[in-house]
């Protein structure tokens with residue numbers, strides 16, 4: 067809208083809000099509601115997981131042995147670290163430390179990339195032996211007819227999660243550009259805050275994926 | 284902030300009639316519409332789109348009814364028939380009825396009823412419209428590609444093995460789901476954060492309570508639809524096998540996934556309709572709504588219970604006996620909050636001064652038709668009865684009584700109620716009444732026989748039938764023509780009203796009390812030229828209308844979080 | 858106001874440490890032979906513990922408006938409804954209901 071900022075001294079407050087307080091509160095609630103939809107979106111896959119695990123407990127114990135606990139654990143720590151750095155980024159924005167803000171964001175992006183690289187090596191080593199999703203599955207090391215289903219679930223859950231990581235990286239790159247331009251101040255850092263919320267959720271989901279997929283011994 | 288309230292001045296803002304500047308002429312040209320962030324314009328664009336799809340879906344329905352004129356083939360073969368009923372169902376459900384009331388009327392009136400200038404996230408609102416349009420394009424593509432023949436439910440394993448355009452169709456619905464989610468999030472945040480000063484939860488118009496409940500369902504249920512269709516798409520492209528018995532999967536699990544969304548979705552369709560009925564009945568009875576909190580909270584109760592009953596669509600699908608019994612038991616509970624609403628509406632009318640204007644006529648028709656739809660739903664929820672009636676025309680009649688007799692009639696009530704506010708023009712009351720009666724007759728002639736056929740065993744989704752049913756089928760087909768005529772009349776007089784000269788509507792033609800009537804018709808670009816202040820319940824018809832037109836003196840239309848003075852203080856200042 | 862709470866470094870670093878420790882315990886526990894249902898229960902309890910730390914501190918729910926916490930809890934509730942009722946079917950497929958038998 068053309069006159070978006072016309073009536074305000076505080077230029078970042080959109081015309082239909084009273085003040086930045088109302089704007090930040092609204093954006094946060096909006097983001098939380100979005101996270102609710104994310105939880106339920108992943109929830110569908112968790113339902114599939116639970117139903118099939120309850121049907122074939124053996125299958126899950128046998129198949130999970132193929133996944134590398136070490137890599138999974140490293141990735142867990144990497145994501146925890148990235149959650150910390152983005153929380154620090156929000157703090158930096160609140161304290162008006164602009165240089166620190168973009169530095170923390172960049173570290174977060176790097177950690178996210180580390181996560182993806184590790185995931186990439188995990189995937190390719192699986193592909194190499196014929197562990198592919200669905201009807202492309204050719205691996206013969208697991209003596210259970212349901213093995214393709216386990217790995218389909220594995221690929222869908224981690225794939226969807228990986229997609230969220232990539233989206234998160236995109237959002238953070240945007241934040242870095244904006245932060246460099248000096249958009250975010252102690253008075254206005256809503257995008258940083260809501261992106262951080264999103265990123266923590268990505269971490270949260272991994273916290274559940276890790277024991278459910280990797281740690282069934 | 285309490286300190287500021289001392290010098291807060293509140294005064295009455297009388298409404299200017301026949302404004303020269305309003306949201307419709309605030310910008311010109313196609314671009315000013317397609318890229319607007321004004322919730323009113325977005326609402327109208329939604330309105331135009333859903334009317335378009337209602338028309339397309341309606342034509343398909345007429346074709347289906349004509350095919351059923353003869354027991355054997357009339358003019359299309361079985362395969363075409365399958366595609367036509369699938370398209371009819373999918374278009375009506377996903378493109379018309381789900382966005383209908385919330386996205387069109389809700390978008391337009393939600394901020395106005397809150398006294399806000401816009402929804403909380405105007406650009407997200409526009410994005411949601413665009414996402415809807417992109418989803419619709421996918422649907423159109425699927426039609427061009429040869430259609431889909433699975434029924435709107437896309438049951439596996441048929442949907443993953445039929446050669447038709449299931450993937451693009453479900454992808455379209457998947458995309459439209461995001462539009463629905465964004466609208467839901469936007470509405471919830473707006474209702475929480477942008478109410479006018481003084482508008483407590485207890486003074487929220489009931490239409491907004493119903494939109495609030497609807498939005499909660501949209502936010503909680505739609506993600507599940509997304510994941511369902513994602514799984515379906517991966518199933519047909521990668522063969523992941525979750526739903527395919529040939530690969531060790533379970534087709535009944537698909538039905539759980541699907542109905543976990545789609546049963547709550549029927550409340551996405553009907554709960555906003557309840558909201559319109561509450562507004563209309565109170566306004567045209569000139570009486571405070573009976574049982575405000577019961578109506579408000581029963582919407583939330585319906586939203587919640589609606590999540591517990593999805594398995595009543597799966598009684599004969601092979602789910603466990605334990606779950607059939609539990610689902611049947613839980614299904615009956617939906618009837619309680621619904622019944623509460625109906626009783627409260629009737630109690631509202633009791634001893635009111637009822638004014639039988641067109642919106643009220645539609646509301647009364649709604650009460651009648653929706654009650655039939657609801658009661659037959661309860662019948663279907665009874666386990667043993669369902670075994671006989673499942674997949675028959677009885678089910679078809681049931682859901683048309685609730686979806687068309689309920690939602691569409693309430694939608695018509697809403698359109699006629701708010702038409703003068705949206706367009707600034709008044710339609711021809713006589714023709715509107717005539718059309719409503721034609722629609723009512725047409726509707727019952729079409730769908731009452733289907734209850735009879737269904738209970739006698741006529742299965743749904745067949746293009747042929749045994750001769751015994753011919754009279755009933757033909758009656759139903761004739762009814763569909765009457766319905767068609769009714770809708771044509773509605774379209775004509777509404778269009779004429781737009782272009783006539785001497786029918787400018789006043790700002791509050793019905794003498795209603797809610798905030799949207801306290802501004803000009805059509806509304807100003809930013810809805811109000813002051814920050815409205817709310818003192819009374821929107822149904823307090825016994826209080827003078829001047830006390831509903833209050834606003835903060837000297838404000839430029841922005842909200843203020845200052846405390847509102849008591850009526851007594853206001854009395855001094857007004 | 859609550860919307861602008863600045864989380865102290867002590868909390869942030871404490872949360873991160875707690876998360877890493879809990880991860881180590883989770884991995885460690887998976888190497889111990891715990892009998893069948895309990896291995897899952899242990900793993901999930903630890904995961905819930907970690908999730909609580911992330912939500913409460915990193916996401917700032919402790920200091921935030923209660924409605925945001927409610928939103929998160931609602932998503933959990935509805936997930937539980939979905940899986941709970943679905944399991945009533947999938948786990949009892951071949952069990953005749955007592956009224957019928």
Ligand code: HEM
Nearest residue numbers: 549552553595596657660661663664673674678682685686
């Ligand atoms: C009083 C509340 C209601 C109850 C107890 C109820 C119950 C049922 C039951 C048991 C069925 C399954 C019939 C079968 O396939 O065997 C059904 C089908 C259906 N209902 Fe309702 N219903 C209610 C309200 C509604 C409302 C308000 C709507 C929509 C606005 C609706 C839309 C539908 C649809 C679309 C179907 C058919 C789905 C399909 O198989 O294609 N119902 N209902």
Ligand SMILES: [Cu+2]
Nearest residue numbers: 546549593596
């Ligand atoms: Cu249902």
